[in-house]
Amino acid sequence: MEGPGSEGAAAAPLAQWRSDFSRAFQYYLDRSTPHTVNRWLGTLAVAMIYILRVYYVQGFYVISYGLGIYVLNLLIGFFSPKVDPELEALDGASLPTKGADEFRPFVRRLPEFKFWYSITKAFIVAFMLTFISVLDVPVFWPILLCYWIVLFVLTMKRQILHMIKYKYVPFDIGKQRYTGKK
Numbered sequence: 001m002e003g004p005g006s007e008g009a010a011a012a013p014l015a016q017w018r019s020d021f022s023r024a025f026q027y028y029l030d031r032s033t034p035h036t037v038n039r040w041l042g043t044l045a046v047a048m049i050y051i052l053r054v055y056y057v058q059g060f061y062v063i064s065y066g067l068g069i070y071v072l073n074l075l076i077g078f079f080s081p082k083v084d085p086e087l088e089a090l091d092g093a094s095l096p097t098k099g100a101d102e103f104r105p106f107v108r109r110l111p112e113f114k115f116w117y118s119i120t121k122a123f124i125v126a127f128m129l130t131f132i133s134v135l136d137v138p139v140f141w142p143i144l145l146c147y148w149i150v151l152f153v154l155t156m157k158r159q160i161l162h163m164i165k166y167k168y169v170p171f172d173i174g175k176q177r178y179t180g181k182k
Contacts, residue, residue: 060136
């Protein structure tokens with residue numbers, strides 16, 4: 001017969017392993033932060049493996065559709081400012097709209113690193129879901145693809161119009177160089 005403390009003693013090594021794994025994972029995640037191109041190339045490789053898996057199996061289109069919707073949602077967060085000018089107009093503070101307004105840099109609602117990390121996790125989870133045969137629901141995939149394309153076009157149109165209306169650009173092209181008067 002086991003004592004009342006034996007359950008906690010058995011869980012202690014598991015908790016220690018989880019803590020060590022979490023610490024090591026965070027260490028490597030932190031080390032990957034400045035390597036933007038390498039991170040995105042790794043995500044591209046993971047996405048290609050997922051696409052090849054779906055192509056090879058000829059199924060799991062509903063999972064791919066859900067992944068596409070999730071990526072679209074992340075993309076909206078990536079292209080949106082942290083503080084929405086439509087909501088800030090009510091408070092009086094907003095993005096600069098005239099040349100005389102104070103310059104404020106564009107701050108994303110979803111930073112690039114979190115965007116990358118979420119997309120990578122999504123592709124890995126979707127890849128794992130392709131091994132569960134119950135989730136391979138038979139659907140006519142061209143309809144899902146057309147519906148996703150329509151959602152993408154309408155959403156991006158709305159986002160681009162928002163960018164034009166409030167005059168912000170979510171891309172950081174680099175340091176601006178001024179040549180002076182010629």
